[in-house]
Amino acid sequence: MTAAAGSTWNEDRGAFAVPRWPEAAPPGPDFDAIRAEFDVPEDFPPEVVAEAERVAAELPLPADDATGLPLVTVDPPGSRDLDQAVHLAREDGGYVVRYAIADVGAVVALGGALDAEARRRGQTLYSPDRRTPLHPPVLSEGAASLLPGQDRAAALWTIRLDADGGVRAVDLRRARVRSRAQLAYPDVQAQADAGTLPDAIALLPEIGRLLEQGAADRGAIELGTPEQQVVHGPDGGWTLVARADLPVEGWNAQISLLTGRVAARLMLDGGVGVLRTLPPARPEDVERLRRLAPALGVDWPAGTGAGQVLAGLDVADPRHAAFLEEAAALLRGAAYTPFDGAPPEQTGHAGVGSTYAHVTAPLRRLVDRFATEVCLALAAGREPDPAVRAALPELPGLMATSDRRTRSVERAAVDATEAWLLAGREGALFDAVVVDADGDRGTVVLAEPAIRGRCVGTALEPGSRVRVRLTEADVARRSVRFEVVA
Known part of the structure; x- marks a missing residue:
C-alpha cells in the first residue's frame, strides 16, 4: 500500500477520486506530524547543498559520446528525477535494448558530504503532499537527471536479446547521453493502444510481453494488486484511490528487471557485489494458498506454479483480490545481500524468478549507485574501487532502516487519511x-x-x-x- 503524491502517481488506470466527507472536514491529515514522528529528514545540511551546487556547476561528462542515440524517458506524469532512458531496436533476428541510467557515481564523491547524507536517507520518500529526495534537487531534478535535451553522464547498458528474449550479450560503459523526450505513462499507453508509439519505444509492447512470458516461464511471482494511495481529490482536498498499473508500466518494468538480472549475473561472475534476494516461498504457504483457491474461485491446475496462477487472476473480481492478498505471504524475506568472494547462500529472487540486483534507480535509491559502480568496474575488466567494496556490507542495514521508515510513513499517511475521510x-x-x-x-x-x-x-x-x-x-x-x- 503506497501513499503517493497525487501529482506524480494517481493519473493512471485504476485511479478514481471521491469527494471527501464530511463537508466541514478540516484541510486534511497532518502529514508534517507523521514525518516528524518517524524522523524523516527534511532540509539538506548547508555543506550538502554546497557540494551539490558545486558539482552541478561543473558537471563531469564522460568522453564516450553516445548523444546520437535517440533515447527517451518513460515515467509518471510530472516526474523530474529521471533515472532511466531507453531505446529499443531489432537486430540480427532478435532485439537490442539500450538503457541509460543516471550516473550518480560520477557526481557523488565517496566520503563527501553528499555521500554521507545519501547514506543517512537511503531512498527518496514519497508523502502525499511532498517528496523527500535522496539527493538535493539541484542534482536529482536537475544536473544528474536525464532531462530531455540535456547532455548527461550515464551508465549505458546495451543488452542484446535473441528472438525468445534470452540474453545474447551485455555491454556496459560510462557515456554521455541526451534524452530526446520525456514521456508519461498515460500518453504512452494511449499511443500503444493506437499503434503510434515513438520509434525509440515502438517495440516496448512486443519486448515487454516477451519478457513477461519469460518471467512466467521462470516461475516469477507478481501479485499485481491495486495500490491504496492518498491523492488530491477534485475539490483540492485528500482522498484515497485504488490504482492498478497500466500495461505499459509493466512492460517498462520488464526492461528494468532485465537490466537488474544481467547486473546480478555480472556481479556473480565477478565475485563481488550486492544482490536483491528473496527466498523461495515456503512449501506450507504455497499449500495453504492452494487449499484456499477453490473457495475463492481460483483455478489451480495440477503442475502449475503459483506465479502462473497469480498472473491469470482478475483483480476486479473480489474473490481473486482476496486471493492475491493471501498470496502476499509468498513474498516474505526480501533483502539486500552483499558478497565479496564466494557467492552467498541465497542468490535468487523468487519474485523475479532469477538472480537480480537493483541498479536502475540511483537518483532515488542508495544501493543502486554502489551496485552500478561494481558493475562498471567489472565490465571494464578491473577491480571495484576499494571504498565501494568497503561500503557493500553496510548497505543492507542502511536500506533496511530506510525501508522501515518509508513503510511506516506510507502506512501512517494512509491510515490518517482513512480516519480523516470517515470522521x-x-x-x-x-x-x-x-x-x-x-x-x-x-x-x-x-x-x-x-x-x-x-x-x-x-x-x-x-x-x-x-x-x-x-x-x-x-x-x-x-x-x-x-x-x-x-
Whole structure:
C-alpha cells in the first residue's frame, strides 16, 4: 500500500477520486506530524547543498559520446528525477535494448558530504503532499537527471536479446547521453493502444510481453494488486484511490528487471557485489494458498506454479483480490545481500524468478549507485574501487532502516487519511469486500473510497461482499473499525 503524491502517481488506470466527507472536514491529515514522528529528514545540511551546487556547476561528462542515440524517458506524469532512458531496436533476428541510467557515481564523491547524507536517507520518500529526495534537487531534478535535451553522464547498458528474449550479450560503459523526450505513462499507453508509439519505444509492447512470458516461464511471482494511495481529490482536498498499473508500466518494468538480472549475473561472475534476494516461498504457504483457491474461485491446475496462477487472476473480481492478498505471504524475506568472494547462500529472487540486483534507480535509491559502480568496474575488466567494496556490507542495514521508515510513513499517511475521510460518519453503512478473515475478525475494503479497516462479524469469508457499519474513525489514533450488519 503506497501513499503517493497525487501529482506524480494517481493519473493512471485504476485511479478514481471521491469527494471527501464530511463537508466541514478540516484541510486534511497532518502529514508534517507523521514525518516528524518517524524522523524523516527534511532540509539538506548547508555543506550538502554546497557540494551539490558545486558539482552541478561543473558537471563531469564522460568522453564516450553516445548523444546520437535517440533515447527517451518513460515515467509518471510530472516526474523530474529521471533515472532511466531507453531505446529499443531489432537486430540480427532478435532485439537490442539500450538503457541509460543516471550516473550518480560520477557526481557523488565517496566520503563527501553528499555521500554521507545519501547514506543517512537511503531512498527518496514519497508523502502525499511532498517528496523527500535522496539527493538535493539541484542534482536529482536537475544536473544528474536525464532531462530531455540535456547532455548527461550515464551508465549505458546495451543488452542484446535473441528472438525468445534470452540474453545474447551485455555491454556496459560510462557515456554521455541526451534524452530526446520525456514521456508519461498515460500518453504512452494511449499511443500503444493506437499503434503510434515513438520509434525509440515502438517495440516496448512486443519486448515487454516477451519478457513477461519469460518471467512466467521462470516461475516469477507478481501479485499485481491495486495500490491504496492518498491523492488530491477534485475539490483540492485528500482522498484515497485504488490504482492498478497500466500495461505499459509493466512492460517498462520488464526492461528494468532485465537490466537488474544481467547486473546480478555480472556481479556473480565477478565475485563481488550486492544482490536483491528473496527466498523461495515456503512449501506450507504455497499449500495453504492452494487449499484456499477453490473457495475463492481460483483455478489451480495440477503442475502449475503459483506465479502462473497469480498472473491469470482478475483483480476486479473480489474473490481473486482476496486471493492475491493471501498470496502476499509468498513474498516474505526480501533483502539486500552483499558478497565479496564466494557467492552467498541465497542468490535468487523468487519474485523475479532469477538472480537480480537493483541498479536502475540511483537518483532515488542508495544501493543502486554502489551496485552500478561494481558493475562498471567489472565490465571494464578491473577491480571495484576499494571504498565501494568497503561500503557493500553496510548497505543492507542502511536500506533496511530506510525501508522501515518509508513503510511506516506510507502506512501512517494512509491510515490518517482513512480516519480523516470517515470522521463524523460513525454509524454509516457501506458496501465492502472481505479480503482476509480469521474467525470473527478480519479486514474489509470499502467499494468507495478505497478504505481498508478491521472488521468484526460472523459472516467474514474472504472474497465475500458484505454490508458494514462504521464503528470507529479516530484521526488521532489513525484507526478505522467496522462491524458486519446482519
